[in-house]
Amino acid sequence: MNVPKHVAIIMDGNGRWAKKKNKSRNYGHKQGIKVIERIIDSSIKNKIDYLTLYTFSTENWKRPKAEIKFLLNLLENYLDNKLKDLKKKKIKLKIFGELSKFSKKLIKKIKLSEKFNSSKNVIQVNLALNYGSRQEIVKSVKKLNKKSISINQKNISKNLYTTNIPDPDILIRTGNTHRLSNFLLWQLMYTEIFFEKKMWPEFNENDFLKIIRKYKNIKRTYGGLK
Numbered sequence: 001m002n003v004p005k006h007v008a009i010i011m012d013g014n015g016r017w018a019k020k021k022n023k024s025r026n027y028g029h030k031q032g033i034k035v036i037e038r039i040i041d042s043s044i045k046n047k048i049d050y051l052t053l054y055t056f057s058t059e060n061w062k063r064p065k066a067e068i069k070f071l072l073n074l075l076e077n078y079l080d081n082k083l084k085d086l087k088k089k090k091i092k093l094k095i096f097g098e099l100s101k102f103s104k105k106l107i108k109k110i111k112l113s114e115k116f117n118s119s120k121n122v123i124q125v126n127l128a129l130n131y132g133s134r135q136e137i138v139k140s141v142k143k144l145n146k147k148s149i150s151i152n153q154k155n156i157s158k159n160l161y162t163t164n165i166p167d168p169d170i171l172i173r174t175g176n177t178h179r180l181s182n183f184l185l186w187q188l189m190y191t192e193i194f195f196e197k198k199m200w201p202e203f204n205e206n207d208f209l210k211i212i213r214k215y216k217n218i219k220r221t222y223g224g225l226k
Contacts, residue, residue: 008054009051009171011054011055014028016175018201025067041205049166051123052127052165052168055127056128057181057183072106075106075127093116094125098130131183133182167188169192170211174198174202175196176196176199190220
């Protein structure tokens with residue numbers, strides 16, 4: 001029986017869910033934060049070592065400026081208010097992506113949050129922020145070229161944001177959308193993908209556990225035969 005070590009999630013549908021309820025898209029994003037907390041707790045209960053959440057993509061800059069500002073404020077508030085809780089629960093936080101585009105204030109908080117939770121942990125939660133997989137791969141190759149290191153799969157993997165993190169066993173995408181949206185394209189080579197009809201604010205612990213149970217019964221051959 002397979003036990004997942006790493007689960008990645010594309011948390012889609014906040015805005016559409018809110019619109020159905022005649023609420024603002026920002027209301028949907030606020031509700032989405034509550035779901036994140038429940039899924040982190042469920043991941044700990046199920047002994048998952050890594051949880052990677054697609055928080056903000058390089059393509060999300062196309063959204064209205066007011067919505068972007070709200071999303072970044074949500075992140076700042078989360079870092080301000082939840083760090084002590086994360087440490088208490090022994091949760092290590094890692095944030096990766098092209099962070100240079102953010103304000104110095106936010107970058108400082110991100111760096112502080114990673115140091116704050118760097119002790120022995122029960123789970124590592126990765127937030128993919130201003131993240132794009134194609135850009136990540138190009139950046140890795142450029143690093144190798146600069147150092148005159150051989151370009152091969154092993155060396156590219158070592159220079160991705162996810163170095164020292166195992167590839168995801170499971171990818172969940174909520175929101176009834178069937179695409180990867182430039183998320184972990186290199187790392188998802190043999191990941192089991194589950195597309196969920198529910199919007200992210202509707203997604204709950206039972207939905208999460210159903211997917212984990214399904215995964216445990218999948219025979220994984222990685223291209224070979226059993």
